Amino acid sequence: MVRIRTRDEILRVAAELFTRYGFKGTSLHDIAAEVGCSKATLLYHFAHKDAILLALVEPARQSLIDLVARLAGVDDKGVRDAAIDGFVDLVLRYRREVALIYDVTPQFLQEPAFDRVRELTDALVAGFAGRSADPADQTAAKVVLGGIAAVVIDDKTDAVELRPALVAVARRALIPGKD
Template sequence: MSRSARPSTREEILAAASRLFAAAGFKGTSLQDIAGAVGCSKAALLYHFDGKDAILAELLAPAVEAFRALDARLAALDDEAVRPAAVEGYVDLVLRFRREVTVLYGDIPELLQRPAFAGVHELTERLREALTGRSRTPQACAAALLVLGGVPVACMEQPDVDAGELREVLVRSAARALDVPGS
């Protein structure tokens, strides 16, 4: 490999941090872990970045910029065109930045390792299996994960909405996403 093709230390730090954050979570990854993965000292890492927050900010910057671009595209659309464009644009955004999304959600697995949550991961896996109708098709698995991830966010983001109303919308939307017969 030519000398110019070798990634810079800064790029190596970002790549290692991305992998480690996705695997162990932001909280579960130390600056020393990142430095060790790169093969540099913690001091060398701190020469390139002010700290872990600065690394995370730089890692997520392209995703945030792409989200802003999507927002601008959607703002220019009329009411009829905005919904399908939002669905496709958001799915494309998340697919393009899978690792960054994993980093954002990365601390969930670490939290589930705490004694208070013993067995929750297994319960979630069984619920996912039930949501797929015990199917292993990629379509069924993706829809189940959509429901598992989306329902909690919808509840968190709308705390003042009547629980009965929200339940009706969530059940109908989840059933439609899962292609449940009769929904």
């Protein structure tokens, strides 16, 4: 039987501390103390500190990419809207899990993986805003989804870029019925 409880516990604790104090605000010592193991143990399970973050983010990122790929191949409006709703749902989960990204080194943000995410969120903002003709809805979508997806639109160039943001409660606020 393979021992993975420690590894899982590290991920659980790291997610909590990253969300609360940010990536840079959480040291390996902090995580190790909370897990109840040594710092060296963390680095036995994960090659670098960044690897912990990557392990946390990867699943949600994959789901996000998959859904957008499916979404792109659908024309029926009802199906498309449902897919978009699912997308928003995923983005919210993604957002929660990646709340920490803002804190990461610039080099890290420039990884190809995040270029991909940037494209996807760009498409998301455009697609979601397109569901309503009301300009207010569109701007609202930009702000809400932009915030949720850790994306901002540049004042002048209209370029979409990853940005620090933490809107962990957005799910609850966005879906009023759910309580």
